[in-house]
Amino acid sequence: MSGHASTYEPKTGFTKWLDSRLPVVRLAYDSFVDFPTPKNLNYWYTFGGILAVCLMTQILTGVVLAMHYTATVDGAFASVERIMRDVPYGWLIRYIHSNGASMFFLAVYIHMFRGLYYGSYKAPREILWILGVVIFLLMMGTAFLGYVLPWGQMSYHGANVITGLIGAVPVIGDSIKAWLMGGPSIGNQTLQRFFSLHYLLPFMIAGVVILHIWALHVPGNNNPTGVEVRKDKEGLKQDTVPFHPYYTVKDGFAIVVFLIIFAAFVFYMPNVLGHADNYIEANPLVTPAHIVPEWYLLPFYAILRAITFNLGPIDAKLLGVIAMFGSIAVLFFLPWLDTSKVKSMRYRPVARQFFFGFVVAGLLLGWCGAANPDDPIIPMGSDKLVVSYTDANGNEATQTYEEYEAAATFREQKMSEGVEAIIAVEKAPAFRFVHLAQLLTLYYFAYFLVILPLLGLRENPKDEPASIHKAVLGHDRAAPAPAE
């Protein structure tokens, strides 16, 4: 792979015999031992290794859970409770799996922001980036399917909301929805297929991960300077170090730190990232008051709900669905949307500000996704109570109050006169979560569709270092005066 000549030399009789039949040791050696890696990778570059650990953790714990889990509407909830109470160490394995999903997303988000910051999506790494977005999509699908399996209230009603989105697609939406659910509603048949697919998708992810690493090893790693490794022999030697032991150790250290944080969740706060409602068995007749997805899907949920207006013939609901899927689809086109020749934001001072704005927008969108869209963030005035009644002439009349006491007294007085009167709350004007979410959604799309395309053409980047080697030696700063 990757054009660099293989340096593997089998030593024993057996490895020689194997190497001439299935050179798998050679492949591993060339990919993870003597792989030339830029010598300036920082800790943001350790998340790839962390993600590999996450995937293996989910597959291992998942296969074990599947040994004890029952995929029927009558048995699922009880079987998860049995895992928690009766299966030896079942609680541990389930907590690793459920918190593992969160840790997986934490790592993937950092990994993706890293790519955005250092321009790792740009030529020659477009395919690498696109495969990453495919993995991200598969992960979201897998996590959504997995969350349905314990068959709690959030499982059921969350799945209802998400499948309901498909129903928003005109003409064919309802048939696709019925086809996915295998019936008129989410039922036993749905749970069974979700389980089957939840088992399958992680292995598809593993397959795409192999392609992802392949696509990484052809051009080689990007690095914090965004300057490519020199191809000539001397340059290659100066700019890189072998993967082992330099990055096996660095990655290993990061993995240990990550696992400590992971363990803190599993052992000390296994349920903080979950929802109490999911410990109530699913009941199709009672909807929980506040349906929210898992934290890692909140920004996209916020984008979905931010769209409260129609656009021409497209109604708000469909437009919300389009915006939500569009927010991920736009990532596929990013390599061609960003027009800058300079990869790393280190040398793009203006773009860097917008990037940090983008990170903040992502976090705030998550905050909006968790909140009730109608709740005020900045209230302007206070809510009023309006009592509506029919006056003596038979006309509709209203009376506005600040205090509940006064409104209630007035209503009772009217009622005692035999006049029907109702109290309603008149919401004071406010800057609400839905407004914030709308602004952030606008910024999210503007970042990709306006800022990055235009900025690349207009900005004035700083000088990039001549090579990774020079940058590491601190020679990347512009010379004070022409020395020659």
Added chain:
Amino acid sequence: MSDAQTKPHETVDEDRRDFIHIATAATAVAGAGALAYVFVDQMNAASDTKAASSLDVDVSKVPVGGEIRVLIGGKPFFIRHRTPAEIRAAQSVDLSSLPDPQSDEERLVPMQSGEYNPAILVTSGSCTHLGCVPVGPAQGNTGDFGGWYCPCHGSHYDTSGRIRRGPAPANLPVPDYNWLSAAVINISL
């Protein structure tokens, strides 16, 4: 191989080869299509799932002012026994003021005699916004218009199940049902 052996094969009939290639490819495509159809169709509702998609309900058991909720194929439905005041409220609304204009009568199904029984209102139990199940008289909250209230995002429905305020775009749909007798209805999906 000797020349003598290869000679007879040297004249290649290109048309014949093309035919074989096209015929093979066409058969493979047709086979793949047939297989895909099977694998797609197996996801559709199975016969027993479809068979469980209608239900007879004895509406005489519903108390005045109350409702019962039934699940058909996993979908919730409301059967409400409306009070005379609720019926009047439903009938006296100015239709032009409704987000999804429908008269109360349009939302009922005539009995076998051809008459309407406005006391019994049958609607779907999933909010037309995002599918939550609204609360009603049994939960002690009928919203600002006396019908149902959806706690998820605050949709208010009136005593005819029509949307009056909130994010839901449409009235609670009236399912397919018919009167088997003066007391029993059959609801189907």
